[in-house]
Amino acid sequence: xxxxxxxxxxxxxxxxxxxxxxxxxxxxxxxxxHLIRWAKRKGYPVLVDDILDTFYMYKAQMGLVGxxxxxxxxxxxxxxxxxxxxxxxxxxxSVKEASVREQEYAKIWEKATKGKKVINPVLGIGKLFIxxxxxxxxxxxxxxxxxxxxxxQRISYYFINTDLMKITPCALPLLEExxxxxxxxxKHGKEFTIAVTKSINSEIDGVEIKI
Numbered sequence: 001x002x003x004x005x006x007x008x009x010x011x012x013x014x015x016x017x018x019x020x021x022x023x024x025x026x027x028x029x030x031x032x033x034h035l036i037r038w039a040k041r042k043g044y045p046v047l048v049d050d051i052l053d054t055f056y057m058y059k060a061q062m063g064l065v066g067x068x069x070x071x072x073x074x075x076x077x078x079x080x081x082x083x084x085x086x087x088x089x090x091x092x093x094s095v096k097e098a099s100v101r102e103q104e105y106a107k108i109w110e111k112a113t114k115g116k117k118v119i120n121p122v123l124g125i126g127k128l129f130i131x132x133x134x135x136x137x138x139x140x141x142x143x144x145x146x147x148x149x150x151x152x153q154r155i156s157y158y159f160i161n162t163d164l165m166k167i168t169p170c171a172l173p174l175l176e177e178x179x180x181x182x183x184x185x186x187k188h189g190k191e192f193t194i195a196v197t198k199s200i201n202s203e204i205d206g207v208e209i210k211i
Contacts, residue, residue, distance in 0.1 A: 004207075004209045005034055005038075008196060008204050008207065008209075011201045011203055012155055012181055012201070014152045014154065014155055015149070015150045015152040015155070016149075016155050017145065017148060017156050017158070017178060017179050018155065018156065018157045018158065018179065018181045018183065019160050019175060019176065019179045019181070019183065020157055020160065020185065021183070021185065022160070022162065023163045024161060024164075025187060026185050026186070026187050026192070027185075028058075028161075029057075029058040029059075029061045029062050031194075032058050032121060032123065032159065033058075033062055033067060033072070035119070035121055036072065036075060036119075036121070044117065045076070045113070045116055045117075045118045045119070046076065046118065046119050046120075047078065047112060047113065047120050048075055048120075048121050048122075048123060049080060049122040050079050050086065051080045051122070051125060051128060052080070052095070052124050052127045053081075053084045053124075054123040054124030054159075055077065055086045055087065055123050056082070058072075058123065059072050059086050072087060073087055073088075074087070075087045075088065076090050076112060077090065078091055078092075078105070078112070079091070079092045079093065080093045080101070080128075081093075081094065090108065091108045093105060093108070095128070113153060113154075117152070118153065119154070119155055119157070120154045120157065121157045122159065124159075125159070126160055126161045126164035127164070128141060129141065129165065130168065135170065138171055139174075141171075142171065142174045145158070145178065158175070158179075160172070160175065176198070179198065180198075180200045181196065181198060181199045181200065181201070181204075182197045182199075183197070184197050191210060192210075193208055194208070194211065195207070195208040195209075
């Protein structure tokens, strides 16, 4: 099973924007852990965007089921809001006006990556949409994410709780439109499936894996 999931990660190209979709009763921290392990095996630096302490929640859940969390503590992190420290925190950005946040993030990103190609898991992005006070702010955030598509210095993996996105229903279709790959984690009783519902790579488009 792990080798099949790794095949999906292997098939995604630098410059892509990937959505990892799940709902509130689905185990998503396993996907985060597997992605970080895969990146480390490949020798890719990992830079996590931790929005409002979502990374802390994932680490706590990993620890409760007996997963070794040392690999989580080793990755670089940019914190956006929140106060709970996980990983090697390079910088903190307060949750403020989107344009200000974008400018601060760009400066930190350049300093942190130094031109290297990185794997960039983004955790808790749905919370920023909830905090958006208008459709204009929502669109501004979408446009910020759109600007990263095609940036061959990174692969961005946005872990999206689709239940949260129901609060701002216009956001998810727009995110899915800009994404180059969409991976959905579904729960069926005690079983889980991982399905690639959209991909620019025909080899993985439509692939479904049972866990």
